[in-house]
Amino acid sequence: xxxxxxxxxxxxxxxxxxxxxxxxxxxxxxxxxxxxxxxxxxxxxxxxxxxxxxxxxxxxxxxxxxxxxxxxxxxxxxxxxxxxxxxxxxxxxxxxxxxxxxxxxxxxxxxxxxxxxxxxxxxxxxxxxxxxxxxxxxxxxxxxxxxxxxxxxxxxxxxxxxxxxxxxxxxxxxxxxxxxxxxxxxxxxxxxxxxxxxxxxxxxxxxxxxxxxxxxxxxxxxxxxxxxxxxxxxxxxxxxxxxxxxxxxxxxxxxxxxxxxxxxxxxxxxxxxxxxxxxxxxxxxxxxxxxxxxxxxxxxxxxxxxxxxxxxxxxxxxxxxxxxxxxxxxxxxxxxxxxxxxxxxxxxxxxxxxxxxxxxxxxxxxxxxxxxxxxxxxxxxxxxxxxxxxxxxxxxxxxxxxxxxxxxxxxxxxxxxxxxxxxxxxxxxxxxxxxxxxxxxxxxxxxxxxxxxxxxxxxxx
Ligand code: ARG
Numbered sequence: 001x002x003x004x005x006x007x008x009x010x011x012x013x014x015x016x017x018x019x020x021x022x023x024x025x026x027x028x029x030x031x032x033x034x035x036x037x038x039x040x041x042x043x044x045x046x047x048x049x050x051x052x053x054x055x056x057x058x059x060x061x062x063x064x065x066x067x068x069x070x071x072x073x074x075x076x077x078x079x080x081x082x083x084x085x086x087x088x089x090x091x092x093x094x095x096x097x098x099x100x101x102x103x104x105x106x107x108x109x110x111x112x113x114x115x116x117x118x119x120x121x122x123x124x125x126x127x128x129x130x131x132x133x134x135x136x137x138x139x140x141x142x143x144x145x146x147x148x149x150x151x152x153x154x155x156x157x158x159x160x161x162x163x164x165x166x167x168x169x170x171x172x173x174x175x176x177x178x179x180x181x182x183x184x185x186x187x188x189x190x191x192x193x194x195x196x197x198x199x200x201x202x203x204x205x206x207x208x209x210x211x212x213x214x215x216x217x218x219x220x221x222x223x224x225x226x227x228x229x230x231x232x233x234x235x236x237x238x239x240x241x242x243x244x245x246x247x248x249x250x251x252x253x254x255x256x257x258x259x260x261x262x263x264x265x266x267x268x269x270x271x272x273x274x275x276x277x278x279x280x281x282x283x284x285x286x287x288x289x290x291x292x293x294x295x296x297x298x299x300x301x302x303x304x305x306x307x308x309x310x311x312x313x314x315x316x317x318x319x320x321x322x323x324x325x326x327x328x329x330x331x332x333x334x335x336x337x338x339x340x341x342x343x344x345x346x347x348x349x350x351x352x353x354x355x356x357x358x359x360x361x362x363x364x365x366x367x368x369x370x371x372x373x374x375x376x377x378x379x380x381x382x383x384x385x386x387x388x389x390x391x392x393x394x395x396x397x398x399x400x401x402x403x404x405x406x407x408x409x410x411x412x413x414x415x416x417x418x419x420x421x422x423x424x425x426x427x428x429x430x431x432x433x434x435x436x437x438x439x440x441x442x443x444x445x446x447x448x449x450x451x452x453x454x455x456x457x458x459x460x461x
Contacts (some may be wrong), residue, residue, distance in 0.1 A: 011088055024183035030324050035078040037332055040121035041090050042070050046108060047217045048197060051209040057107045066197035067104060069097035087111045112231040112319040119327065120192050123240050127189040130257040134182050138458055140349040145171035145451055150444050152429055154367055163363035164429035168451060169355060169442040173394045175454050177250040182461065183242040188219035191236045199227035202318045226381040231318035234308065234326050241329065251340050252298035255291035262288055268358045274349025290343050304329035311314035312389040362429045366394045368404050371432020375423050385427035389416055425447055
């Protein structure tokens with residue numbers, strides 16, 4: 001393209017005697033990444049053209065011409081184009097299609113508000129997708145819980161066997177985390193979904209465009225209240241990145257659990273062939289790469305959140321070009337989040353629990369110790385003394401290689417007279433569990449109620 005033509009297409013050439021250096025162009029142009037905002041920029045520009053008709057800048061037929069031309073710009077042309085950014089690209093193509101008329105589209109408008117508008121529209125779409133995928137993940141989690149309502153597994157603290165819980169109870173823990181993520185993303189969506197157009201570069205629009213109508217047309221819940229704030233802030237993007245980060249954190253912990261639970265050492269879960277991969281050297285391997293990548297990408301999303309925090313922290317009011325650096329972290333976090341959610345849902349859906357394996361672990365470990373101590377407390381033994389007594393019983397068993405099931409009513413009574421015959425039933429991990437009926441506990445009947453409640457919540461999401 002000739003230098004003169006290039007300058008005419010630039011949005012700000014008039015004040016300069018010579019053009020930007022190649023080095024500066026290469027350093028500062030953002031089209032290669034912000035072309036993701038193409039659709040948003042077209043929609044925003046069409047709505048703005050209509051708003052300009054409302055203030056007498058464009059005639060009805062001119063609006064028609066501009067809107068038609070905008071929808072004819074081929075998105076793929078943005079790949080490899082040499083415009084500064086997506087906003088410049090769209091206006092330049094519009095000018096090719098409509099000639100001088102295109103020179104009016106930017107009346108009263110600044111890229112500072114446009115960039116906020118476009119990114120908000122784009123993030124809104126990604127949040128919608130994340131909410132859909134979260135619902136899918138919660139659905140398949142519930143299916144796994146419902147398939148094994150009474151399967152018993154060891155619950156852990158410090159990755160040491162602690163107390164028996166049901167598989168369904170364990171799965172519902174993640175259901176709760178993801179339902180809060182759903183809430184957090186919905187809240188972020190609310191703050192994202194506020195319409196900034198009509199703010200100008202920083203001081204507000206000199207053309208009294210109908211901002212409420214713009215908001216309605218573009219599906220926003222509200223309009224922004226302060227033009228300086230629009231140019232200056234990106235807290236709505238940070239809200240999204242934070243909500244994405246916490247969701248990734250939960251996905252990463254689920255991934256870590258399932259990497260362990262599907263390992264030969266645990267052996268509880270068989271991951272589907274479709275989400276695992278083999279080794280180029282070791283023929284026997286079936287590796288949980290899908291889950292490892294979820295865990296790995298989590299760090300990357302935390303990095304995206306940190307990157308935008310650091311970019312924003314020292315900026316003077318209002319817009320500074322530093323803020324162009326908001327996009328890549330936001331784009332990246334959205335891609336990793338939605339990719340990881342989709343992946344996790346498939347892993348959960350295609351994994352098979354082998355309930356007898358964790359059950360055996362629950363039977364063999366001394367997970368019932370707390371149940372026994374609490375039963376002693378119920379029978380009148382002060383809890384601290386009951387704790388000591390059971391502690392001695394466990395020590396004795398560990399030394400002599402006894403499992404809980406090896407103890408009988410008689411041998412327990414012989415160990416300590418406070419151990420009544422009916423307490424022997426507590427050597428079965430399914431028994432003590434039944435006492436944990438306080439809401440939120442792992443008693444199977446309580447979990448069944450929790451499952452039903454979760455199902456209803458999911459249906460009303
Ligand atoms: N590409 C720029 C960005 O993403 C658009 C805003 C440019 N505004 C400006 N004053 N240079 O931030």
